[in-house]
Amino acid sequence: MTEDTVRPAAVGPTAPVRTHPAGPGLRLGWSVVVPVKALTGAKSRLSALGPLRPRLALAFALDTVAAALACPLVGRVLVVTRDARAAAELRALGADVLDDEPGGGLNPALAHGAATAHRRHPRSPVTTLSADLPALRPAELARVLAAVPARGRAFLADAPGTGTVLLAGPPGEPLRPAFGPGSRDAHLAGGAAELLLPDAPSVRRDVDTPADLAAARLLGLGPATAALLGSPMLAPMQATAFTYDPTTRSGSVLLDDGTPVPFDAPAFDAGGLRLLRAGQRVRIRTAGEGAERRVVFLTLQTFPDPEAD
Numbered sequence: 001m002t003e004d005t006v007r008p009a010a011v012g013p014t015a016p017v018r019t020h021p022a023g024p025g026l027r028l029g030w031s032v033v034v035p036v037k038a039l040t041g042a043k044s045r046l047s048a049l050g051p052l053r054p055r056l057a058l059a060f061a062l063d064t065v066a067a068a069l070a071c072p073l074v075g076r077v078l079v080v081t082r083d084a085r086a087a088a089e090l091r092a093l094g095a096d097v098l099d100d101e102p103g104g105g106l107n108p109a110l111a112h113g114a115a116t117a118h119r120r121h122p123r124s125p126v127t128t129l130s131a132d133l134p135a136l137r138p139a140e141l142a143r144v145l146a147a148v149p150a151r152g153r154a155f156l157a158d159a160p161g162t163g164t165v166l167l168a169g170p171p172g173e174p175l176r177p178a179f180g181p182g183s184r185d186a187h188l189a190g191g192a193a194e195l196l197l198p199d200a201p202s203v204r205r206d207v208d209t210p211a212d213l214a215a216a217r218l219l220g221l222g223p224a225t226a227a228l229l230g231s232p233m234l235a236p237m238q239a240t241a242f243t244y245d246p247t248t249r250s251g252s253v254l255l256d257d258g259t260p261v262p263f264d265a266p267a268f269d270a271g272g273l274r275l276l277r278a279g280q281r282v283r284i285r286t287a288g289e290g291a292e293r294r295v296v297f298l299t300l301q302t303f304p305d306p307e308a309d
């Protein structure tokens with residue numbers, strides 16, 4: 001079976017462009033449902049960022065929602081979250097916020113958000129949008145939404161091609177979300193059409209890992225994420241390896257003023273090293289202050305830094 005035959009529902013940039021019969025004064029537009037996990041548990045694969053991780057998850061959501069609200073085809077953004085801080089900051093941007101009931105995780109949250117959107121705006125098509133798209137550009141989102149066929153559900157895979165960043169459907173049609181590992185295949189198997197757009201890298205660039213963050217930087221980060229990562233604590237600096245435990249892949253470095261700063265396995269892994277010896281000169285990035293300060297990225301001075309501008 002060829003790749004094409006296993007994608008019977010695929011549509012591409014030549015698919016008919018959907019238009020909406022918006023009369024004068026009517027603001028139909030897409031309803032965009034954005035799920036935002038409670039910040040304390042969000043983005044666990046970015047744990048190398050230590051205390052910065054929840055703030056980064058919020059910055060991703062702020063940049064995603066701001067870009068969606070700036071998209072000309074979007075009528076409104078409905079955030080689904082149980083996080084009070086995320087709710088307040090995203091509401092201030094102009095999003096509507098729903099509580100994360102029934103609290104069963106991502107798919108029930110999305111089904112709840114989509115059902116509410118259908119009820120409140122029955123003539124609008126509905127799409128989900130992941131909240132971890134810090135490089136999202138409004139014009140690229142418009143290109144994707146314009147390519148959604150008028151009938152049936154359609155989805156856009158994430159940049160690695162295994163997950164899903166967006167699942168869309170016509171007014172009134174339940175979205176039947178199947179997010180989670182391998183969701184691209186699950187949505188395809190469930191009968192949704194795959195959108196095959198060559199030209200929407202910022203919509204597909206979800207950020208789960210430090211390498212994803214480096215890729216998003218190259219596309220251009222939104223203002224909230226850029227401001228957070230531009231903080232002086234995250235600037236690269238030199239240090240000296242002090243301790244290293246190969247069983248836990250954690251240890252500490254000494255800054256050039258003699259201050260020890262710890263690192264854990266995700267920070268070590270982010271730099272691509274296999275081992276470290278006391279006394280080696282390293283290049284690091286740190287986050288947090290005082291006793292909270294820790295190394296979030298570490299590599300040998302001679303190795304490339306994937307986060308480098």
Ligand SMILES: Nc1nc2c(ncn2[C@@H]2O[C@H](COP(=O)(O)OP(=O)(O)OP(=O)(O)O)[C@@H](O)[C@H]2O)c(=O)[nH]1
Binds near residue numbers: 036081082100
């Ligand atoms: N409302 C809500 N959103 C969720 C939930 N779980 C995940 N999300 C959101 O769904 C999208 C995709 O989730 P993931 O990429 O797995 O994000 P994550 O769970 O923060 O990241 P990891 O901890 O690395 O898996 C993001 O917008 C998350 O904020 C949930 O239980 N409720």
Ligand SMILES: C=C(OP(=O)(O)O)C(=O)O
Binds near residue numbers: 163178179181183
């Ligand atoms: C939940 C998903 O996101 P991620 O792959 O980013 O965890 C998904 O793609 O279905």
